[in-house]
Amino acid sequence: MDVNKPGKVRVVFDCAAKYNDTSLNNQLLQGPDLMNSLVGVLLRFREKKKALSADIEAMFHQVHVIEEDCHALRFLWWPDGDMSVLPKTYCMQVHLFGATSSTSCAAYALRRTASDNANKFPDEVIETVKRNFYVDDCLKSVDSEEKATKLAADLQSLMKIGSFRLTKWISNSRLVIDTIPDYERAPMVVSLSPESELPYDRVLGINWNVNDDFITFKIKKTNKPVTRRGMLSIVSAIFDPLGLLAPVTLRAKAIVQSLCRRKFGWDEAIPQIDHDEWQRWIINLPCLENVRISSCFQPKYFSTLKNKQLHVFSDGSKTGYGACAYLRITDENDNTACCLVLGKSRLAPIKQASIPILELCGAVVSCRLYAMLKEELDLKIDKVVFWTDSMIILGYINNTLRRLKTFVGNRISYIHKMTSPEQWRYIDSCSNPADIASRGIDPGDNTSISLWLNGPDYMAQDESTWS
Known part of the structure; x- marks a missing residue:
């Protein structure tokens, strides 16, 4: 044809x-x-x-194809599967x-x-x-x-x-x-x-x-060899488009990256210390089947909403960097709830970078999450707050006079484009859920998973109590 x-x-x-x-x-x-x-x-x-x-x-x-275009969808067909005879030519009349x-x-x-x-x-x-x-x-x-x-x-x-x-x-x-x-x-x-x-x-x-x-979450038990190829196959099989399990998968990806950094082959046997760390992660993986996340941002007992806030946290560590966004809602009876909306974790580059640089990358990711949520959510958000546990990043963001190095300046320019300095606040590392996203957690770490899914405890309190 x-x-x-x-x-x-x-x-x-x-x-x-x-x-x-x-x-x-x-x-x-x-x-x-x-x-x-x-x-x-x-x-x-x-x-x-x-x-x-x-x-x-x-x-x-x-959906039908117009007649003169059907020839773009021609195919050959052997009647009764007899390959010894000449095939017939057919055209699809619908999209296939x-x-x-x-x-x-x-x-x-x-x-x-x-x-x-x-x-x-x-x-x-x-x-x-x-x-x-x-x-x-x-x-x-x-x-x-x-x-x-x-x-x-x-x-x-x-x-x-x-x-x-x-x-x-x-x-x-x-x-x-x-x-x-x-x-x-x-x-x-x-x-x-x-x-x-x-x-x-x-x-x-x-x-x-x-x-x-x-x-x-449904975890499929698979018998894969403990090699880079087998480990990456198991991690990639966890379908999580909203990033609700981002810290869990980051821990496994960090093990694979460590092997890659030491130039282990795809099917090469790995050292015992990495083997033991991987087995701990695999053994605890079925614990994720006990995780239950409300399908709706609003609890069932909530009445009409009167206030909707978006809180975006970011962090960076030597393992990786990440961000997470939470929706804090209040109804007419002053009931307050907070839940994870979107999460993102990324591994730190193999070439070593400083912690402030990774913190800055996490702040950029938080701005990108906000841009996505602003575009996709139909809810009208009344207030947006960005949180970081790095005073260096807050200093960068509040700097509007001094020139910065190209790498830092480009990212600060993007942050200023998406947010204003007044929207950024400080949070201590222990209360920062993005700290979990940047370091990774084991599937059985229920305390960290609770903080990751629900946000800091003070989010359920009145704003006057926030630091």
Whole structure:
């Protein structure tokens, strides 16, 4: 097939033209990236109490290719599998799984369905299609069961107009599930009795305890050789897009980096001291299955929120550097809660760097986390505070007159661009949860995990008591 003939990728060209994509030459077959961020979808899923999850059935196959472009999807077929005869040539009439352009074209068709029917449905329904879908998965949270029921019905009606079937529905509310026909529910809740508990589910790779509304972790036991290759395979298998386990995985990555620094081969036997440290980490790894994180930022007993604050902590050490962001919320009854929203840990470079430099890198990471949360969260944040346990970093940030060395100056310039010096405050190292992110912890260290997930104790107190 001559792919240079005109019309072969017209669907992608049309898709790109609608969104004024200026980098089309670099995305000839892939098309523009119309996908929502995975982290953003998961963050918005945790904002409110009543959660919904659904899936578009065979999404790619619902999007047709115009006839003259079908030849770009030709394939050969041997009838009855007989390779001795000449094959027949067929053309796909719909977008197929595995084609580079399918994701972009299907996402465009989904968004076009919403925009073409914007006058027929409430704004929240249209925004849900644009902001709460990741490929074919829909994750959404709302304030009440009534809103969830109405939203589910409207989404199904909107999707039908575009010939998309929204199915496999599941919710943490039984009332919402009862309003959805059995044939449209997820298989595990099709014949759910009133006495039985809601099951576990996986939403975009995250384990969701639907009945108790918690995020949990499932650790797969694998028998990998204790080498750089086997260790890295185990660490990489822990799927944690929100960084909720960042300090735990940092400890394992530090062991691998230490072997790399000493130039051990991928399959070479490692020294006994490293072997023992790795085994301690592996033995304690199943302890993570006991970690339960609320799926919603708001506790169930909370009423209407009156204040929402974002607190971002940063730190650096000889092992690594990192940052973590917490949402501190207060309701109308003056109840206060604080929970981890996003975490990030990075190893220190193999080439040795000073602690102040690593502290500065941690502060930059905290600004990047804030930039991401500002873009992705739908919650209106009333106040943002940045915390560090380094007086040197606070001195850098409050310096607006003296010139700094290039490395430091560039990073301070970025911090000033994203924040103001008045937003930065000091915290002692013992209370700083980012200290855990920069040093790493073992999976069985429950005290450190509690501080990491809930933030410092004083966050639950009145602001007047803060140092």
